[in-house]
Amino acid sequence: MRFEARLVGADGKKIQRLDIGSGAEAEDFQKAIEAANFTVTTVEAKPARRNPQAPFTTSTLQQEASRKLGFAPAHTMRIAQRLYEGIDIGGETTGLITYMRTDGVQIDGSAITQARKVIGEDYGNAYVPDAPRQYQTKAKNAQEAHEAIRPTDLSRRPAEMRRRLDTDQARLYELIWIRTIASQMEIGRARTHHRRYRGEGRLPRAGTARLRPGRSSSTAFSRSTRKARTTTATTRIRAACPP
Numbered sequence: 001m002r003f004e005a006r007l008v009g010a011d012g013k014k015i016q017r018l019d020i021g022s023g024a025e026a027e028d029f030q031k032a033i034e035a036a037n038f039t040v041t042t043v044e045a046k047p048a049r050r051n052p053q054a055p056f057t058t059s060t061l062q063q064e065a066s067r068k069l070g071f072a073p074a075h076t077m078r079i080a081q082r083l084y085e086g087i088d089i090g091g092e093t094t095g096l097i098t099y100m101r102t103d104g105v106q107i108d109g110s111a112i113t114q115a116r117k118v119i120g121e122d123y124g125n126a127y128v129p130d131a132p133r134q135y136q137t138k139a140k141n142a143q144e145a146h147e148a149i150r151p152t153d154l155s156r157r158p159a160e161m162r163r164r165l166d167t168d169q170a171r172l173y174e175l176i177w178i179r180t181i182a183s184q185m186e187i188g189r190a191r192t193h194h195r196r197y198r199g200e201g202r203l204p205r206a207g208t209a210r211l212r213p214g215r216s217s218s219t220a221f222s223r224s225t226r227k228a229r230t231t232t233a234t235t236r237i238r239a240a241c242p243p
Helices: 023-035 058-069 073-085 109-123 167-183
Strands: 002-006 037-050 087-089 092-094 188-200 220-223 226-229 234-240
Touching: 058 073, 058 167, 073 167, 109 167
Parallel strands: 037 234
Antiparallel strands: 002 234, 037 188, 087 092, 220 226
16 A cells, blocks of 8 residues: 655654755655655544635636646636626626636625525535635735626536536636635535554664755755655655554
């Protein structure tokens, strides 16, 4: 079985966030870890709760479209403009999303009511919270004249709109629809499992990293043409799990 784990100590000593100070040290740790045999020593299960995120503002839409769809911000805004201006539905030009330049995270009460109805129909009443969720922006000097970016009609499911939109339009519309619906859902509940491993083998000693002024502490080093983030010293290790 294969797990992803974070290196937290070596030779009985705790490894702090910036203790691995160079690419060469990171590679030494990688080689030692890959050569070692690991066993699971403890397994701890904890309940976890995750609150839904607020509906999209202009900046969060650009960030999420870049992360999930690979869209450049300018491309995202061009598509959003087209969705806002509208497409032909039944011989009439219909706007599919609200205004896309906004800092507001609040949405209209009628949209909240519709979102709760769609959640109950598509996912079940267990996913509808007892009270509607209200959001407020935390940004100073935010322009909240407009509400958050959302579909103008949440009953227009993404699957239905795919045949009316081009590929990128459909993908962005789905992203906005999902975020709006998710923002009115019940808190997510899950169970996380924390496993601690012990390895047989010698690991190199960690030094202290010196950072240049103004650089992020999240420093990356190259590793066999692939980047490895040594702030977390994360690597994939093979773990021998007890039956």
